[in-house]
Amino acid sequence: MAKVGLVALIDMDGTLCDYQGALLRDLESLRGPADPPLGGDDDSPPWLRARETVIRRQPGWWRSLPRLQLGFDVLAELQALRFEIHVLTKGPVGTPSAWTEKLEWCQQNLPGVPVTITMDKGLVYGKVLVDDWPPYVERWLEWRPRGLVILPAQPWNAGFSHPNAIRYDGHNLGEIRAALRRLCELDG
Structure with a gap:
């Protein structure tokens, strides 16, 4: 639980x-x-x-996206520490069918995990955000000055830096684990 x-x-x-x-x-x-x-x-x-x-816009394109291991590494750590997991994804404005297919992807790959599809991630509560896109990270951190962000390494976030953010490149899982444990201890 x-x-x-x-x-x-x-x-x-x-x-x-x-x-x-x-x-x-x-x-x-x-x-x-x-x-x-x-x-x-x-x-x-x-x-x-x-x-x-x-x-x-091809039917099934979003539903069939391959899994990305970096994200699943972090997900496993969150699950091991008993975080309440929620998928938080932005719905593409020009492709409304993607909203349905993103939900279907989650139902296939993460059964039982709640899904929020939004236009503004900054409005959604959480203690941790795992996201690769710096503008979404910055928006979320505006409202969560004590929140923790984990960025799976991507070329577009290579230069991103924030005191509450850790970039995960597949080699620093110990750092991620330690930061998550500290957060659990604070929540006590």
Whole structure:
């Protein structure tokens, strides 16, 4: 049974699910011989953004995202310490079907875990947030100055730094475990 008040929120895309890997795989399958190699630039040309939209709108695409081990490592630690786990994911505005498929993914991969799909993660209570995207982390920390954030390592969060955040790269699970235990002791 989970400890009362020890709520841990865990993101999907880039945390539990390999969204970026699946998107790059599917973009590569659509790349023509004259198309430039995919570089993962933030400033993608309109034709590439259009392909991304087509991919994300395919029925079943979100439901079939592969698991990401870094997120599941942290999830296992949270479960071992009896945190109350909640999936917290942002619903894509332009792809309403993704909201349903994200829920279905959770039901298949995390049966019984409550799911919140939101437009603003900063509004959702928890003691811990596990999320890869720095803008969501910063928004959440605005309202939780004592909260702990764990960021599964991704290229887009390599330079992120905050006193309440730890970047998990697969080699520092002891640091994650110690921080979570300290939080459990404080909650007492």
